[in-house]
Amino acid sequence: xxxxxxxxxxxxxxxLGGAAQNPKPKSSAxxxxxxxSTPLPGIEGDFDHFAADVxxxxxxxxxxxxxxxxxxxxxxxxxxxxxxxxxxxxxxxLLPESNKxxxxxxxxxxxxxxxxxxxxxxxxxxxxxxxxxxxxxAKAKKLYVxxxxxxxxxxxxxxxxxxIDTDSLKHLGDIKVDNDHIEAMAIEQSGPRLFLNIxxxxxxxxxxxxxxxxxxxxxxxxxxxxxPMAFDEASHRLFIATRKPPKMIVxxxxxxxxxxxxxxxxxxxxxxxxxxxxxxxxxxGEGFVNVYSQQDPDHYQVVxxxxxxxxxxxxxxxxxxxxxxxxxxxxxxAPARVMIFQARP
Numbered sequence: 001x002x003x004x005x006x007x008x009x010x011x012x013x014x015x016l017g018g019a020a021q022n023p024k025p026k027s028s029a030x031x032x033x034x035x036x037s038t039p040l041p042g043i044e045g046d047f048d049h050f051a052a053d054v055x056x057x058x059x060x061x062x063x064x065x066x067x068x069x070x071x072x073x074x075x076x077x078x079x080x081x082x083x084x085x086x087x088x089x090x091x092x093x094l095l096p097e098s099n100k101x102x103x104x105x106x107x108x109x110x111x112x113x114x115x116x117x118x119x120x121x122x123x124x125x126x127x128x129x130x131x132x133x134x135x136x137x138a139k140a141k142k143l144y145v146x147x148x149x150x151x152x153x154x155x156x157x158x159x160x161x162x163x164i165d166t167d168s169l170k171h172l173g174d175i176k177v178d179n180d181h182i183e184a185m186a187i188e189q190s191g192p193r194l195f196l197n198i199x200x201x202x203x204x205x206x207x208x209x210x211x212x213x214x215x216x217x218x219x220x221x222x223x224x225x226x227x228p229m230a231f232d233e234a235s236h237r238l239f240i241a242t243r244k245p246p247k248m249i250v251x252x253x254x255x256x257x258x259x260x261x262x263x264x265x266x267x268x269x270x271x272x273x274x275x276x277x278x279x280x281x282x283x284x285g286e287g288f289v290n291v292y293s294q295q296d297p298d299h300y301q302v303v304x305x306x307x308x309x310x311x312x313x314x315x316x317x318x319x320x321x322x323x324x325x326x327x328x329x330x331x332x333x334a335p336a337r338v339m340i341f342q343a344r345p
Contacts, residue, residue: 030304030306030344031291031303032291032306032324033344034339034341035323035340036339036340037337037338037339038072038079038337039335039337040070040335040337040338042335043063043066043070043335044066044329045065045066045330046064046311046313046329047063047064047336048064048090048091049062049092050062050315050316052094053094054074056096056116058073058074060072061092061327061338062090062091062103064089064090067084067086067088068082068084069082069083069092069103069119070082071083072338074321077340083114086103086105087107087108088107089103089104089105089106090104090105090131091104091132091133091145093134094116098167099115100113100115100116100166101113101114102166104132104133104134106147109127109128110125110127111164112124127148127160127162128148128156128160129147129152129153130150131146131147131162132146133145133146133184133185134146135194136166141166142163142165142172142209143166144162144163144187144209145164147159147160148160148180149180149182150200158180159177159180159182160175161174161177161182161207163175163212173212175207175212177196177198177205177214180200181200183196183197183199184197184228184240185197186229186230186231186238188231192208192209192211193209193253194208194209195229195231195238197226197228197229199225199227201217202223202242203218203220204217204218204240205217216256221258221261223244223245223261224244225242227241227242227243227269228271228282228283230273230280231273232273232275236297237251237297238250238251238253239280241264241268241284242268243266245263246284246286247261247262247263248262248271248280248290248292250298252298259297260300262300262302263302264284265287265290266284266285266286267284267285267311268283268284268285268290269285270282270283270313270314271283272315272316273317274343275319276319276322276343277345278293279291279292279343280294281315281317281324283314283315283326284313285310288306288312289305289306289326290304290305291306308328308339309328309329309331309334309337310331311329312328312339317343323340323343324343325339326338
């Protein structure tokens with residue numbers, strides 16, 4: 001009997017010890033919680049990028065094939081109005097301090113400048129056809145816009161990154177890129193570098209935006225069609241998503257080496273870095289937002305695959321509200337919509 005008690009106590013202690021070393025996982029609540037979804041009946045075709053006005057409580061969305069810019073209440077998601085008069089709007093930048101909204105209109109090769117209150121077009125800066133992505137250097141008040149290339153008229157075997165002064169609205173010059181297919185960009189605030197997806201070569205181009213010259217290129221390992229890009233400057237990490245095959249790849253911006261590669265959903269077009277939660281969100285047209293957790297600068301983990309809808313490849317993250325906004329295109333009898341997700345701890 002004594003021997004039996006000894007054995008039972010030993011088993012119990014072993015079980016308790018095992019439980020302490022391997023605690024049960026916490027409840028796996030989704031990292032993104034759907035807050036609301038705003039239907040957009042009558043708006044057909046693909047969307048392109050968002051822009052948020054936190055102080056003014058507005059959200060702007062480029063209706064690429066609807067030839068419009070759509071305006072929403074940033075917090076409730078309510079559709080406020082549609083701004084017509086565009087050919088193929090792509091990227092949007094709001095500068096409320098100067099009462100300007102910049103809209104890259106690729107179909108006519110222009111950057112249109114709108115009054116931020118009336119939405120009337122006040123000026124335009126002429127570029128090449130297929131003007132598309134843009135990034136803004138707030139310190140220098142310069143806008144960098146990709147244009148030209150394979151969809152220009154006539155086609156060119158090169159592309160341009162055009163530089164625009166947002167005060168004078170003057171075209172200051174161009175950085176020439178030796179490829180006809182380029183996509184998203186990112187700039188560092190602590191230095192002069194500009195990073196560019198040179199999609200036609202499966203490379204990342206690193207440019208000195210002050211000298212307007214190419215510094216180096218980094219090859220994308222084992223993947224092609226690198227389209228969206230995001231940047232964690234504090235950790236010196238650049239994120240891209242590829243389409244062939246679908247991956248999320250992380251680069252060390254000091255060495256230029258890829259330090260991580262994880263699977264993604266197909267047809268990614270937008271990605272954002274969430275510094276507060278140390279996450280990367282990738283919006284993919286296959287119908288999901290892929291969510292990755294940054295364990296440290298070199299280690300990442302898939303923590304979510306959130307269903308969205310057909311061609312839901314456009315998204316933006318607003319850190320002030322901890323919210324991710326996703327544009328979903330219309331399909332069959334289902335109307336287009338904008339989905340708002342709350343980021344959870």
